[in-house]
Amino acid sequence: PSSKLSVVVTRRLPATVEKRLSELFDVKLNETDTPLSREQLTAALRTADVLVPTLSDTIDAGMLAQAGDNLRLIANYGSGVDHIDVATARQRGILVSNTPGVLADDTADMTMALMLAVMRRFREGSSHLQSGDWQGWSPSAFLGARLGGKRLGILGMGQVGSAVARRANAFGMQVFYHNRKRVHKDAESALNATYCESLDQMLARVDVVSINCPHTPSTFHLLNARRMKLMKPSAIVINTSRGEVVDENALTRMLRAGELAGAGLDVFEHGNEINPRLRDLNNVMLLPHMASATEEARVEMGEKVIINIKTFADGHRPPDQVVPSML
Numbered sequence: 001p002s003s004k005l006s007v008v009v010t011r012r013l014p015a016t017v018e019k020r021l022s023e024l025f026d027v028k029l030n031e032t033d034t035p036l037s038r039e040q041l042t043a044a045l046r047t048a049d050v051l052v053p054t055l056s057d058t059i060d061a062g063m064l065a066q067a068g069d070n071l072r073l074i075a076n077y078g079s080g081v082d083h084i085d086v087a088t089a090r091q092r093g094i095l096v097s098n099t100p101g102v103l104a105d106d107t108a109d110m111t112m113a114l115m116l117a118v119m120r121r122f123r124e125g126s127s128h129l130q131s132g133d134w135q136g137w138s139p140s141a142f143l144g145a146r147l148g149g150k151r152l153g154i155l156g157m158g159q160v161g162s163a164v165a166r167r168a169n170a171f172g173m174q175v176f177y178h179n180r181k182r183v184h185k186d187a188e189s190a191l192n193a194t195y196c197e198s199l200d201q202m203l204a205r206v207d208v209v210s211i212n213c214p215h216t217p218s219t220f221h222l223l224n225a226r227r228m229k230l231m232k233p234s235a236i237v238i239n240t241s242r243g244e245v246v247d248e249n250a251l252t253r254m255l256r257a258g259e260l261a262g263a264g265l266d267v268f269e270h271g272n273e274i275n276p277r278l279r280d281l282n283n284v285m286l287l288p289h290m291a292s293a294t295e296e297a298r299v300e301m302g303e304k305v306i307i308n309i310k311t312f313a314d315g316h317r318p319p320d321q322v323v324p325s326m327l
């Protein structure tokens with residue numbers, strides 16, 4: 001019966017979620033809310049029936065090799081699963097699930113916020129005011145670029161990309177996208193988005209690039225120096241997906257050289273170690289991975305985790321199972 005499953009949760013989740021989990025399963029929480037060490041995580045994999053990790057937990061092949069026979073499900077709290085070796089888990093008969101959908105709208109909202117922040121120069125305006133230097137309005141001060149009429153190129157038209165497209169339409173932008181597969185023509189026309197078979201061609205024609213694809217071996221450094229050089233010098237890069245999709249050093253160099261106009265980044269190539277040369281720039285808006293950080297999303301992510309575990313406990317496949325072929 002489901003109440004017997006031993007579930008290890010690696011970070012503190014919303015109280016309502018922890019409560020419900022504890023009613024249903026034999027739950028072990030990490031009371032400290034600092035990420036588990038590799039040793040602690042390996043120990044959890046050895047003892048648990050179900051592990052609920054977050055993106056702070058790297059679960060690689062070496063660790064999965066030490067997992068106990070009990071471990072049958074890794075129910076990730078989050079959508080991206082690039083920190084989990086899904087292929088090895090599958091080989092070992094361990095299912096992996098995630099929490100898609102419930103964070104797409106919040107992430108898309110933040111994508112638009114970053115676009116506006118960079119194009120309308122929030123950072124410069126805000127520091128000017130906060131430093132006490134503001135002398136009053138001037139017709140030529142802090143002129144930015146209008147979002148309406150600009151061309152947006154969405155890299156990855158999944159749930160987040162689609163939510164960005166809907167918002168961009170409302171802002172009067174022209175939407176282009178590149179995806180491994182063209183989306184169904186009905187969806188494409190509902191999103192009012194033009195498919196670009198070639199990423200290079202899309203990059204050359206847009207004013208804003210929004211990264212909305214997952215990080216996989218085939219998307220690592222998809223936005224590399226060569227491709228960023230195809231972009232207009234007036235163009236900006238927005239990334240609310242994973243830092244690894246962009247060559248951060250190349251982006252930093254190009255921003256400093258004026259070969260790109262700005263960047264809005266919620267994620268970084270090396271986690272929380274951010275290149276100081278990027279941090280210093282005025283034409284960037286940097287956020288600490290908070291695009292999905294709403295109270296609502298965190299609760300709904302927890303509800304998805306519960307449904308995935310519960311369905312599995314009842315003898316079925318979790319509704320949000322992730323298999324290697326999806327990645």
Ligand code: 8YV
Nearest residue numbers: 054055077078079080103292
């Ligand atoms: C979550 C994210 O906060 O869902 C994702 O992929 O990047 C996040 O916004 C994170 O995954 C929690 O594990």
